[in-house]
């Protein structure tokens with residue numbers, strides 16, 4: 001079967017492409033810049049932009065199943081995939097759709113539910129890979145990280161586990177009309193994460209606690225708008241229950257436990273050296 005993976009060059013999509021190829025599936029990978037995709041040669045890389053639905057039509061030919069993500073801009077900030085995309089996908093004859101949902105409901109979710117496709121929504125909590133975006137440069141250059149809400153524990157998930165669940169829901173029956181909350185195997189705070197990175201690289205990392213005011217000033221400097229900053233403040237200080245409760249879903253669906261942050265650090269140790 002041909003499976004279209006959107007976000008294929010991104011954090012989750014790259015793992016999904018590799019995992020589907022390793023299962024012998026035909027993978028079509030969407031990218032706005034196929035020449036820079038850097039994906040395995042066995043993947044068919046096609047050009048398309050989710051924010052320009054008509055650009056997807058060539059990519060949809062002959063596709064049976066599709067992984068859709070909500071789109072993000074160059075900095076990884078969330079955008080909203082237009083619901084028209086779902087209409088085009090269903091009209092192209094795609095039978096099964098797995099969607100990475102942010103809130104579990106919204107115009108895209110409604111369009112998918114009304115589309116007649118077999119659908120599954122995946123709702124992951126924070127990604128372990130955020131440690132790369134947020135801390136890698138600081139650890140390498142200064143040997144320190146500064147965080148607001150450093151003691152707050154959440155059930156962050158390994159991005160490869162999101163891909164593993166996506167792969168099962170795309171390939172196997174029994175996941176239609178389901179919304180799965182996906183978490184890692186434990187609650188862990190930023191301070192505990194940094195301690196594990198420090199241990200792995202064999203160097204101390206100074207952990208600096210930021211006040212809300214300091215964090216807000218930093219996010220403002222980085223160009224985030226007030227709504228996004230309010231979201232960051234809430235996530236870092238009083239995250240919702242979904243982010244602070246370990247869910248058994250990864251193991252139930254993949255048949256193996258969700259990977260810990262310690263495992264993630266072993267796999268990414270070089271990035272912090």
Ligand SMILES: NC(=O)c1ccc[n+]([C@@H]2O[C@H](COP(=O)([O-])OP(=O)(O)OC[C@H]3O[C@@H](n4cnc5c(N)ncnc54)[C@H](OP(=O)(O)O)[C@@H]3O)[C@@H](O)[C@H]2O)c1
Nearest residue numbers: 007009010011012031032049050051070072078125126127
């Ligand atoms: N980070 C977290 O903790 C977290 C938690 C929950 C949910 N999420 C959500 O997860 C999503 C990000 O997933 P991810 O981290 O796997 O992706 P990502 O690494 O941010 O990027 C995915 C890829 O999608 C492509 N892309 C971006 N905009 C596109 C568009 N308009 N049309 C087609 N392709 C586009 C880009 O590739 P090309 O440049 O090759 O086109 C990019 O490499 C976001 O919606 C985010 O809100 C994140």
